Amino acid sequence: xxxxxxxxxxxxxxxxxxxxxxxxxxxxxxxxxxxxxxxxxxxxxxxxxxxxxxxxxxxxxxxxxxxxxxxxxxxxxxxxxxxxxxxxxxxxxxxxxxxxxxxxxxxxxxxxxxxxxxxxxxxxxxxxxxxxxxxxxxxxxxxxxxxxxxxxxxxxxxxxxxxxxxxxxxxxxxxxxxxxxxxxxxxxxxxxxxxxxxxxxxxxxxxxxxxxxxxxxxxxxxxxxxxxxxxxxxxxxxxxxxxxxxxxxxxxxxxxxxxxxxxxxxxxxxxxxxxxxxxxxxxxxxxxxxxxxxxxxxxxxxx
Amino acid sequence: xxxxxxxxxxxxxxxxxxxxxxxxxxxxxxxxxxxxxxxxxxxxxxxxxxxxxxxxxxxxxxxxxxxxxxxxxxxxxxxxxxxxxxxxxxxxxxxxxxxxxxxxxxxxxxxxxxxxxxxxxxxxxxxxxxxxxxxxxxxxxxxxxxxxxxxxxxxxxxxxxxxxxxxxxxxxxxxxxxxxxxxxxxxxxxxxxxxxxxxxxxxxxxxxxxxxxxxxxxxxxxxxxxxxxxxxxxxxxxxxxxxxxxxxxxxxxxxxxxxxxxxxxxxxxxxxxxxxxxxxxxxxxxxxxxxxxxxxxxxxxxxxxxxxxxxxxxxxxxxxxxxxxxxxxxx
Numbered sequence: 001x002x003x004x005x006x007x008x009x010x011x012x013x014x015x016x017x018x019x020x021x022x023x024x025x026x027x028x029x030x031x032x033x034x035x036x037x038x039x040x041x042x043x044x045x046x047x048x049x050x051x052x053x054x055x056x057x058x059x060x061x062x063x064x065x066x067x068x069x070x071x072x073x074x075x076x077x078x079x080x081x082x083x084x085x086x087x088x089x090x091x092x093x094x095x096x097x098x099x100x101x102x103x104x105x106x107x108x109x110x111x112x113x114x115x116x117x118x119x120x121x122x123x124x125x126x127x128x129x130x131x132x133x134x135x136x137x138x139x140x141x142x143x144x145x146x147x148x149x150x151x152x153x154x155x156x157x158x159x160x161x162x163x164x165x166x167x168x169x170x171x172x173x174x175x176x177x178x179x180x181x182x183x184x185x186x187x188x189x190x191x192x193x194x195x196x197x198x199x200x201x202x203x204x205x206x207x208x209x210x211x212x213x214x215x216x217x218x219x220x221x222x223x224x225x226x227x228x229x230x231x232x233x234x235x236x237x238x239x240x241x242x243x244x245x246x247x248x249x250x251x252x253x254x255x256x257x258x259x260x261x262x263x264x265x266x267x268x269x270x271x272x273x274x275x276x277x278x279x280x281x282x283x284x285x286x287x288x289x290x291x292x293x294x295x296x297x298x299x300x301x302x303x
Numbered sequence: 304x305x306x307x308x309x310x311x312x313x314x315x316x317x318x319x320x321x322x323x324x325x326x327x328x329x330x331x332x333x334x335x336x337x338x339x340x341x342x343x344x345x346x347x348x349x350x351x352x353x354x355x356x357x358x359x360x361x362x363x364x365x366x367x368x369x370x371x372x373x374x375x376x377x378x379x380x381x382x383x384x385x386x387x388x389x390x391x392x393x394x395x396x397x398x399x400x401x402x403x404x405x406x407x408x409x410x411x412x413x414x415x416x417x418x419x420x421x422x423x424x425x426x427x428x429x430x431x432x433x434x435x436x437x438x439x440x441x442x443x444x445x446x447x448x449x450x451x452x453x454x455x456x457x458x459x460x461x462x463x464x465x466x467x468x469x470x471x472x473x474x475x476x477x478x479x480x481x482x483x484x485x486x487x488x489x490x491x492x493x494x495x496x497x498x499x500x501x502x503x504x505x506x507x508x509x510x511x512x513x514x515x516x517x518x519x520x521x522x523x524x525x526x527x528x529x530x531x532x533x534x535x536x537x538x539x540x541x542x543x544x545x546x547x548x549x550x551x552x553x554x555x556x557x558x559x560x561x562x563x564x565x566x567x568x569x570x571x572x573x574x575x576x577x578x579x580x581x582x583x584x585x586x587x588x589x590x591x592x593x594x595x596x597x598x599x600x601x602x603x604x605x606x607x608x609x610x611x612x613x614x615x616x617x618x619x620x621x622x623x624x625x626x627x628x629x630x631x632x633x634x
Contacts, residue, residue: 139318144562144607146569148325151600154588155329175559228449235451236570241588254453258574263461263472271461275454282449287442 031295038291044284048277052097063091063248074269081269084260089253093273096250100231100281102161103168103249107230110169111176112223118173119180120207124188133177141174146236153242161244164237168230176222183215217296224289228282235278250274311615315608322604326597327377331370386601387594391587397598400583405602407475408579410496412568415503416557423511424553428546430512431519440512447509452567456502456574463498470498475578499568499575507564514556518549551622558614561607 032038061067064087072082080089122133148171153159187193188211196206212219237243238251239258257263257271368376380386386397430440464472476482476492522528522545531541572581580599587595 135314135317138314139321141559142315142318142562142607142611143322144565144603146562146566147600147603150584150588151326151596152329154593154596232449232451233566236453236566239451239453239570240573240585251451254451254457258453258457263457263465266461266465268461271454271457275451275457279446279450279454283446286445286449290441290445 028295032291035291035295037287038295041284041286041288041291044280045288048097048281048284049101051094052101055094056098059088059091059094061088061091063088063095064246067091071265071267080273081267083256083270084262084265084267089269089273092248092253093250093277095248096253096274097277097281099161099244099247099249100234100278103165103234104227104231106162106165107168107172107234108223108227110166111173111226111230112169114169115173115176115222115226116180116212116219118177120184120211122177123181123184124203124207124211126185126188130181134181137174137177137181140171141178143171145171146233149233149237150240150242153237159242159245161247161249164234164244165230168233168237172226172229172233176226179222180215180219183218184211187211187214217292221289221292224285224292228285231278231282250277307619308615311612315612319604319608322601323378323381324374326600327374329597330593331373381601386598389587389592389595391590391592391595397595400595401580401598401602404578404580404583407577408568408572408581411499411503411572411577411579412565415500415507415568416561416564419504419507420511420553420557423508424515424546424550426508427512427515427517428519428542428549431516432523437516441516444509444513444516447506448513450506450509451570452503452506453570453574455506456499456571459498459502459505460574471495472498473576495575495577499571499577502574503564503568503571506567507560510560511553511556514553515549518552519545522548551618554614554618554621558611561610565603565607 066086067088068078068082068086070082070086071084072078074081078088078090080093082088083092118133118137122130122137145168149167152167153164156163184207193206193210196210201209234243234249235251235254238249239255241255243249243252243255251274253274254271257267257274262268262270384398386401389395389397389400392400426440427444430436460472464470471477471494474495476488476495480488480491482488519542523541525545525548528541528545531544568579569581569584571577572579573585576582580603584596584599586592587599
């Protein structure tokens with residue numbers, strides 16, 4: 001894509017990029033299929049996603065319903081045991097997985113949109129736009145996200161996954177904006193961007209058509225990190241008791257376990273699965289990200 | 304250098320103003336009526352008392368004056384160190400309640416941050432470019448950074464506290480003891496402190512190790528490393544140079560990670576019922592004590608700003624390039 005500089009034969013240049021792009025794609029696939037980190041990471045994430053998506057359809061009772069005997073350790077009927085109220089932990093876990101992925105998509109999505117928009121604008125426009133946006137980014141970066149969220153969410157009477165996601169997104173975008181900005185800065189001075197600017201394209205078109213595709217792998221990785229980050233923040237919020245009202249999530253399970261002293265009663269099956277679920281999802285996301293980095297970045301491939 | 308520090312100071316000042324403004328805005332512009340929600344929590348049935356409480360809260364928030372005046376008087380109170388009166392522990396001022404908890408939070412937070420940073424950096428530098436270590440430490444590090452703070456705290460409390468019974472799992476010190484400066488009390492304090500510290504330390508460790516490992520690999524590919532290698536310099540020497548260069552981004556990383564680590568400390572405290580700010584946040588939430596909650600928010604923000612500023616100064620002291628810019632040399 002970067003060799004648009006060979007401008008003379010405009011008509012011959014048009015068909016040329018296609019096979020090149022195809023070759024690049026198959027090359028990427030070639031390395032992707034041989035990268036254990038990518039395969040293991042995405043395998044685990046997809047498996048858990050499937051459980052979260054399909055699992056709830058096989059459970060015919062509400063996850064918060066008191067269905068079974070109280071404080072049962074894992075057994076054949078209740079796979080992960082029951083709480084001290086007789087709630088089915090497996091049902092809670094499956095529903096919790098679903099809401100964990102949801103919050104990741106919402107929170108990570110909002111943060112990604114804000115972060116990349118700010119980063120692109122600041123990096124591409126430069127000048128006072130950059131100064132102002134950079135200032136805002138630095139200010140939000142310094143504010144401790146979870147503490148701001150606690151104060152903001154505490155005043156909400158009814159909380160849902162959607163609202164939580166939007167709030168998380170609003171506070172966790174700054175590092176993404178910084179990263180995208182520095183990448184954009186290095187791309188904005190390239191010849192093909194100049195060419196697009198000379199041809200009178202709109203700023204937004206140049207950013208989406210010329211700048212963004214050249215850092216697409218970078219953007220994907222940014223989104224994955226934001227996704228994982230907002231899962232962790234949401235778990236923290238849920239744990240303090242600011243989770244979705246009347247909902248189920250892995251963080252809320254942890255909160256309940258602590259609130260009803262599962263620790264002192266030795267009900268390890270109540271607090272180990274939800275935390276393990278979060279850790280495994282986010283950890284696999286990070287490892288998957290390293291794998292992606294190795295696939296996209298030829299310098300890291302020999303390692 | 305002064306320009307650099309001055310710029311940073313402007314940003315911190317701005318952040319403080321914005322934090323205070325957020326703090327002022329949230330109870331006023333969020334959907335829902337905080338006064339009513341506080342009253343409903345108090346569950347007073349006597350209509351006359353209800354009326355009086357309503358009037359009191361409206362006066363405290365200053366809801367009957369115009370908005371800009373509310374804002375200014377909010378600042379006025381703040382600069383006098385007046386954050387209001389706690390509802391939960393009426394009639395103690397919020398500042399006193401917070402001040403009692405701050406030492407506990409700092410006692411867990413500061414050692415955990417500093418020691419995990421130093422140890423994590425050593426580990427990361429050690430692991431870089433050696434295949435076996437790289438393949439073991441790296442995944443472990445990623446899993447550690449992905450661990451929610453409260454979950455590791457729960458695991459440790461369960462394994463070392465409940466099952467093994469080595470450490471106490473709740474409180475800042477035994478209720479049978481009175482705070483005094485004696486060996487019994489201090490050792491009790493330390494045994495209560497150890498588990499929260501350990502779980503903070505372990506979670507924070509992974510991130511630093513990974514960051515350092517990546518930076519070292521980057522530095523080992525730099526020209527100066529290749530040059531030294533070509534000269535036949537010993538491996539240890541090249542490593543040492545790379546380590547010093549890789550240190551700088553790690554210091555910036557410390558500033559960026561601060562918010563996450565503090566959040567982690569708050570969550571860890573809740574698990575251990577440790578009498579720091581985290582437990583205080585939970586209590587104030589459960590009691591709908593919004594004055595206390597907002598006071599804690601401001602305290603944490605100020606703490607983060609001060610820490611950021613200290614890190615900036617350390618950075619200037621360590622990195623000669625920021626000083627060179629001041630004298631205008633070596634353009």
